[in-house]
Amino acid sequence: MSILKTEGIRKQFAKFAALNGISLGVEPGEIRAIIGPNGAGKTTFFNVITGKLKPTAGAVYLEEKDITGKPPYEITSYGIARTFQIINIFQGLTTIENIILPVLNKYGENRAFFSRPQTRGDIIEECFQVLSRIGLEKKADTLAANLSHGDKKKLDIGIGLARSPKIFLLDEPTAGLNPQEKQSIVNLIKEIAEKENLTIVLIEHDMDAVFSISDRISVFQQGVVIAEGKPEDVRKNRLVIDAYLGEDF
Amino acid sequence: MDPGILLIDLLNGLSRGMLYFLMASGLTITFSVLRIINFAHGSLIMLGAYFAWSLLQLMSGNWAFVLIVLLSGCIVGVIGILIEVFFVRRIYSSEHLYQLLLTFALIMIIDGLALEIWGGQPRTMLLPRFFLGAVSIAGNFFPKYSLFTLFGSAVVAVLLWVFLYKTDFGKASRAAAADVEITSALGINVPLIYCGMFAIGVALAGFSGGLGLAMSSLTPGVGAHIAVTCFAVIVIGGLGSLTGTLAAALILGVFEAFGDHYFPQIAMALPFIIMAVILLVRPQGLLGRKE
Amino acid sequence: MNRENRKVLFSVICVGILLIICPVFLPSFGLYLLNEMIIYGLFSYGFYLLFSHAGYLSFGQAAYFALGAYSVALMYKHVTVTIWLPFLTAIVVTAIVATILGFLSVRLGALYFAFLTLAFAQMIYAIVFRWRSFTGGDDGIPGVSRGIVDFYVMKVDLESPMHFYYFTLVIFFALTFVLRKLVTSSFGLTLRSIRDNIERSSFTGVNPQRYLLIAFVISSIYCSIAGALHTSLTKMAYPELSYWSTSAEPIIMTLIGGIYTFSGPFFGAVIYIFLKTYVMTLIGNWVLFLGVVLLVIVLFFRKGVMGFVEERWGANL
Numbered sequence: 001m002s003i004l005k006t007e008g009i010r011k012q013f014a015k016f017a018a019l020n021g022i023s024l025g026v027e028p029g030e031i032r033a034i035i036g037p038n039g040a041g042k043t044t045f046f047n048v049i050t051g052k053l054k055p056t057a058g059a060v061y062l063e064e065k066d067i068t069g070k071p072p073y074e075i076t077s078y079g080i081a082r083t084f085q086i087i088n089i090f091q092g093l094t095t096i097e098n099i100i101l102p103v104l105n106k107y108g109e110n111r112a113f114f115s116r117p118q119t120r121g122d123i124i125e126e127c128f129q130v131l132s133r134i135g136l137e138k139k140a141d142t143l144a145a146n147l148s149h150g151d152k153k154k155l156d157i158g159i160g161l162a163r164s165p166k167i168f169l170l171d172e173p174t175a176g177l178n179p180q181e182k183q184s185i186v187n188l189i190k191e192i193a194e195k196e197n198l199t200i201v202l203i204e205h206d207m208d209a210v211f212s213i214s215d216r217i218s219v220f221q222q223g224v225v226i227a228e229g230k231p232e233d234v235r236k237n238r239l240v241i242d243a244y245l246g247e248d249f
Numbered sequence: 250m251d252p253g254i255l256l257i258d259l260l261n262g263l264s265r266g267m268l269y270f271l272m273a274s275g276l277t278i279t280f281s282v283l284r285i286i287n288f289a290h291g292s293l294i295m296l297g298a299y300f301a302w303s304l305l306q307l308m309s310g311n312w313a314f315v316l317i318v319l320l321s322g323c324i325v326g327v328i329g330i331l332i333e334v335f336f337v338r339r340i341y342s343s344e345h346l347y348q349l350l351l352t353f354a355l356i357m358i359i360d361g362l363a364l365e366i367w368g369g370q371p372r373t374m375l376l377p378r379f380f381l382g383a384v385s386i387a388g389n390f391f392p393k394y395s396l397f398t399l400f401g402s403a404v405v406a407v408l409l410w411v412f413l414y415k416t417d418f419g420k421a422s423r424a425a426a427a428d429v430e431i432t433s434a435l436g437i438n439v440p441l442i443y444c445g446m447f448a449i450g451v452a453l454a455g456f457s458g459g460l461g462l463a464m465s466s467l468t469p470g471v472g473a474h475i476a477v478t479c480f481a482v483i484v485i486g487g488l489g490s491l492t493g494t495l496a497a498a499l500i501l502g503v504f505e506a507f508g509d510h511y512f513p514q515i516a517m518a519l520p521f522i523i524m525a526v527i528l529l530v531r532p533q534g535l536l537g538r539k540e
Numbered sequence: 541m542n543r544e545n546r547k548v549l550f551s552v553i554c555v556g557i558l559l560i561i562c563p564v565f566l567p568s569f570g571l572y573l574l575n576e577m578i579i580y581g582l583f584s585y586g587f588y589l590l591f592s593h594a595g596y597l598s599f600g601q602a603a604y605f606a607l608g609a610y611s612v613a614l615m616y617k618h619v620t621v622t623i624w625l626p627f628l629t630a631i632v633v634t635a636i637v638a639t640i641l642g643f644l645s646v647r648l649g650a651l652y653f654a655f656l657t658l659a660f661a662q663m664i665y666a667i668v669f670r671w672r673s674f675t676g677g678d679d680g681i682p683g684v685s686r687g688i689v690d691f692y693v694m695k696v697d698l699e700s701p702m703h704f705y706y707f708t709l710v711i712f713f714a715l716t717f718v719l720r721k722l723v724t725s726s727f728g729l730t731l732r733s734i735r736d737n738i739e740r741s742s743f744t745g746v747n748p749q750r751y752l753l754i755a756f757v758i759s760s761i762y763c764s765i766a767g768a769l770h771t772s773l774t775k776m777a778y779p780e781l782s783y784w785s786t787s788a789e790p791i792i793m794t795l796i797g798g799i800y801t802f803s804g805p806f807f808g809a810v811i812y813i814f815l816k817t818y819v820m821t822l823i824g825n826w827v828l829f830l831g832v833v834l835l836v837i838v839l840f841f842r843k844g845v846m847g848f849v850e851e852r853w854g855a856n857l
Contacts, residue, residue, distance in 0.1 A: 050743070076745040088743075092736040093729075101733050104726050105745035111754075112726040163745060286651075339839060345651075346597060347838050350795065353788065354834035361828020469827075473785055477662060484655050518666030525659040529644055532652045 001064060003028040003199050004049070004080075004167055009058035011044055011223075018044040020223035021058070026167070031193050031200045033210045036220035037244050042203045043085055045220070046169050050082050051075045062167070077105070081160030082169040085203075087152045089144050089159065096140040098155055099127040102163040127162065134158040134188060150181035154188070161192060168192070170202040174209055182206060189213060207245070211235070219244065253387040258506050260386065264395040266502025267402035268464070271457035272475065273482040273494050274409065275450035281426040281489035282446040285337065285348050289355035291476025292363075293451050296328070297321045297458025298467050299363055302372050311379040318401075318459035325455025329448040337447060338440075356472065363469040371466040380463075394463055401460060405453070406495065412449075413491070422446045426489070481520035485527050487537020496535055544854060556713070563705050572773070573817060575705050577810045578712045579769045580793060584805035585719055586762030587790035592800055593728055594755040595735025596650055599787045600657030601763045603664040604634050606782035608764030609771035610668065610675060616685040616772075623687040623698075630768045631761055638760035639753070646752040658784055665782040680778030684771050698772070708769050715762060720802065722758070731755055763790075792830070795837055798844030802856075807846050 002025035011019040019041045026032050034042050047053040049060050051072040059068045062078055090098050100117050103126050104110050109117075117123060131137040134154040139147060144155060153173060160168055173189065174182040186209045193200050193213075204210045210217065210231070217234045219227040221244070227237045234240055272294055279287045287293075300321040308317060332355065340348050380397055383390035413419035422442050424432040433439045465471075482501055486493030501520055508516040515522070527534060559578075563571050583605060591597050608630040615626035645656045668675045675681070686698035689707065698704040722728055733741045734748045741748055771777045780786065789812070790805070797808020819829045841848065850856065 052739075071747070072739075072742040073745055073747045076743055082743065088737065088740050090733050090736045090740060093733065097729060097733075100726075100729065101741070101746070102744040104730070109726050110730040110746055110751070114721045114725050116724050117726045117729055159740070159744060336835070336839075346591075347842065349597075350791075350834060350838045353792075354831045354838060357827045357831025357834065359831075361825050361831055364825055364827065473783075477658070477784060480655065480658065484652075484659075488651075514670050515666075517670060518663045521659040521662040521666065525656060525663065528648060528652055528656045528659065532648055 001028075002026055002061075003063055004201070005061040005064075006045075006049065007059045007061075009045065009048055009060070010056045011041070011048055011053060012056040018223055019048065019055070022220075022223070022225060023058075024218055024225060024228065026199055026201055028199055029193075029197050030215045031189075031202070031213055033214040033217045034201060034203045034220060035205070035207075035210060035217060035244065036226075039222075040220035041223040042220050043171055046082060046171055046203065049075075050080060050169065076163065076165075079166035080169065081163055081165035081167070083153075083156040083160055083171055083173060085171045085175065087149075087156055089152055089155050091143075091145040093144055094141050095136055095144055095147065095155060096124075096127055096131065098144055098159055099130050099162045100124075102159055103127055103130075106163050130158050130162045133161065133192070135184070150177050150184070153177065153181075153185065157185075157188065164196075165198070167199040167201065170200065170204075172203050172205065174204065174206050182209065186213060251389075253389040256387050257389045257391050258510055259503060260391055260399070261395060262503030262506030263499060264399040264502070265506055266499035267399050267406070268457060268461050269478070269482055269502050270495050270498035271402045271405060271453060271460065273479040273486075273498055274406070274491060275453035275457075276479050277450075277483050277486070277489060277491050277494045278446055278453070279450040280483065281491075282422050283337075283341075283443055285341075285352070286480075287450070288349060288352040288476060289359060289472075290352075290450075290454055290479055291474070292356045292359040292472035293325055293329070293454040294458040294461070294475050294479075295363065295467070295469070295472040296359055297325045297455030298462040298471075299367050299372070299458075300324050300455070301459035301462050302374055302467065303367075305374060309377060311377050314377050314380065318456060321459035322452045322456035325458070326448045326452030329451025330444060332451070333444045333447040338443075341443075356476075360469045360472055367469070369469060371468045373466045374462045376463055398460055398464075402457075405456060409453075409491075418442070418445065478520055481524040483534075484524050485520075485534055487534025490534065490536040493534050493536030544856070547853070548856065559709060563702050568701060571701050571705055573813060575701070575708055575773055576770075577806075577813045578708050579766050579773060580789065580809040580813060581806040582712055582715060582769070583763055583766035584790040584793045584797070584809050585716060586759045586766065588794050588799075588805045589719060589723070589762065590755055590759035591791075592794070592804075593723060593731040593735060594752055595731075595738075596646075596752060596756070597654045597791075598657040598756075598759075599654055599784050600659075600661030601759065601790060602782050602784065602786035603657075603661040604638060604760040604763040605767035605770070605786060606664060606668060606777075606779070607634050607637060608767030609777045609781050610681070611764075612687075612768040613681045613684045613771050613777040614674075616687060617681065621685050621688050622690045624690070626687070627765070627768055630764050634760050634764035635757055638757045642753045642756035642760070646749045646756060658787075661782055661784055661787060665779055668782055669779040675779070676777075678779055680776055681771075682776050684775045684777060686772050686775070704773065708773070711765065711769065715765065716806070719762070723802065727751075727754075792834060794844075796833070796844055798846035798848075798850070799842075801844065801846040801850055804844050804846045808844065811845065 004026040007023050009019050009022040022045055036042055044053065048055045051070050054069045059066060061067065062080060067075055067078060100123065103123050104117060128137055131140055134157060136151060136154060136158065139151065144152065147155060157173065174185050177185065189200060190213050192198055214231055216229060217231055218225050219234060219240045226243060227234055227240045235245065276287060276290045279285055301317050304317040304320060336351060340351050376394060380394045383392050384396060413423060421437050425439055425442050429439060482497045483494055485501065486497030501523065504519055505516060508519050562574060566574065587601055611630035611633050612626045615629050619625060641660050645653050648656060669678055686704050689696040689698060696703055698707050730746055730751055734751055738748050767781060793808035793812045794805045795808065796811050797806065798804030816826055819826050823829060837844065
């Protein structure tokens with residue numbers, strides 16, 4: 001049973017067809033990379049899955065359950081987490097507060113009118129566990145806006161992780177990072193995939209990263225999947241080479 | 250029901266509506282180009298009316314009246330330039346709350362100054378003889394001044410259209426309204442556009458104040474009421490859409506004219522009922538774009 | 541508890557004690573003024589919850605101020621002078637209206653929300669203005685009672701300024717305490733996350749509209765209780781209580797006091813009313829003065845008075 005399945009997803013923006021019928025399935029525990037040129041519809045695809053956009057046609061299933069067009073908060077509660085191409089964290093809150101929020105939500109505690117999160121030892125401990133996974137435990141009280149770019153990206157991942165999702169969508173997690181930071185993120189992704197047995201779908205342009213961690217790759221171009229398969233097969237695929245990779249891979 | 254009376258009501262409504270358009274158009278321009286809701290707009294309209302009143306004490310005569318209306322608009326426009334340069338300019342990059350509060354502060358400063366300069370007692374305007382009296386339309390009487398307001402506002406509306414669509418400055422300001430970054434990258438002097446369009450929006454307020462002075466008495470508190478009506482108009486029409494503002498203003502004017510006549514109880518709440526309905530059913534307004 | 545928190549707690553206790561013993565040596569006008577400050581402080585706290593924590597600006601909280609005022613005034617006039625039922629009515633009516641209007645409003649983005657709250661407040665103003673037979677129209681309702689607190693074993697007549705002051709103070713202390721708890725709780729953090737990044741909050745599993753609605757209703761109830769107290773203090777109810785200029789007062793007060801500081805709304809109300817009273821007598825043109833003050837704050841002192849103090853002290857006020 002696929003953990004995430006889409007059937008014929010189309011998304012039309014006035015005259016522009018961003019997605020032209022995407023049908024794919026992701027197996028539990030898999031690391032799937034989505035690659036392709038800019039404008040191919042990769043982020044739009046993520047937006048449709050996570051409820052930020054409603055598809056013009058098609059369906060999205062999470063563990064056989066139809067989640068098409070449901071609002072983001074509901075989809076998050078079903079177990080899908082995501083990060084964003086442009087950093088999307090709570091810049092005005094501290095690092096640990098960024099993590100407290102999804103943890104509170106996991107336990108249904110957002111509406112605790114009179115209990116201070118700091119007094120909930122169990123929740124704070126869990127937050128610190130997440131923080132140490134992403135390497136930010138020493139910056140717990142730093143304002144998120146004051147973190148470095150790489151740390152912000154990690155926090156973005158941390159927020160998703162903290163909710164203990166079943167499947168994690170990462171949108172260009174290494175974008176804008178230096179090689180050291182990139183490696184750090186890639187290691188983090190590998191680690192959470194293994195330790196949590198988490199299913200991961202990631203959009204990436206860094207081919208080294210993609211080929212080093214993916215189990216399978218889906219290649220998007222102009223709103224359709226032009227190739228799909230194991231990394232070694234995809235890199236030899238003529239269509240993919242012409243559309244995106246070029247000869248060097 | 251006498252069709253003649255209906256016609257008078259309709260003309261009344263259109264005349265009111267055109268005045269509303271003139272009043273609200275400046276607000277729409279300021280919002281669409283500068284992305285700022287100028288809360289002080291009502292006070293600027295009031296200021297135009299006060300200047301018109303003062304000028305009327307100095308001059309008299311039919312043509313002088315037209316000149317006075319134009320002058321009051323220009324004076325307020327110049328004040329608009331000063332406001333933009335010294336205050337509004339500083340808050341372009343601030344949070345919306347502070348932009349709002351700045352224009353709010355301006356309301357109080359303008360109202361306060363009006364109180365100082367012109368005093369608190371209501372001022373009314375004596376129209377020159379040419380504009381007094383009524384014309385006969387389909388057997389009923391329609392005030393000459395309302396006719397003048399209707400046509401005067403229409404002329405200004407046409408001039409505004411010509412300015413925005415046929416002149417370079419107008420086209421540049423529409424470009425800035427659509428996408429300010431690209432417009433700036435094209436080498437267009439955006440700060441000048443901002444200043445100019447703010448001034449024009451404010452000048453329109455001034456004109457409409459001068460024109461509307463004859464319609465009711467003038468006190469320093471009247472700006473608040475006018476402002477709120479203008480907000481209703483721009484929201485109903487669609488923020489940033491000048492055609493929408495025109496449509497909304499005319500619709501509101503006509504509804505109010507009929508409302509005053511046949512349903513006086515709800516006439517007061519009418520703009521806000523329509524505003525609320527639009528926000529609930531079609532928030533982008535009649536002719537606004539969905540963002 | 542660390543040093544800063546101890547400093548803050550100490551100051552809070554001092555202010556509290558001051559408020560309790562003040563009436564003893566204040567002239568009656570001063571007591572009235574202080575009473576007004578507390579009531580407007582409560583009004584401002586209502587605004588503060590919705591804006592400074594949930595991030596939504598409402599130009600229509602005056603509507604609830606008026607609803608509270610008229611509920612109590614009408615109940616005192618027609619039903620009973622004992623405070624329980626009238627205040628309960630004010631709260632229930634407000635809760636119902638705020639839930640309905642709030643539900644409709646929070647679906648919109650922040651800008652349209654602000655406009656819709658404005659529209660609703662103006663509609664309520666028009667209704668109150670026109671419905672002469674029920675609300676007294678633009679004459680309003682004069683001679684509103686101060687109420688009687690009936691504890692069954694004893695009755696306290698609030699007609700005396702001293703009694704009414706302590707009545708207001710108790711309500712103020714209680715509601716401010718509750719607000720403090722709300723604001724520092726998980727709920728408060730959730731609200732601030734919505735204010736900070738509404739999209740991201742929905743991606744943590746939070747339904748932003750539900751929380752905005754809860755905050756809106758709570759805020760409206762605070763404004764309504766303030767209105768109820770206000771009408772008893774001034775002994776009148778009138779339509780202007782729902783006009784948007786009334787909505788502006790808590791906004792300005794909170795800004796003066798410090799828009800992101802917990803003590804901001806109260807001290808803002810104190811400063812505003814103090815200035816209004818004395819400027820009126822000395823200079824006369826209060827509107828102009830206020831405009832200049834607001835301008836200066838917007839351009840140079842955004843954090844407000846308590847924000848400035850907070851920075852100097854390095855504490856959380």
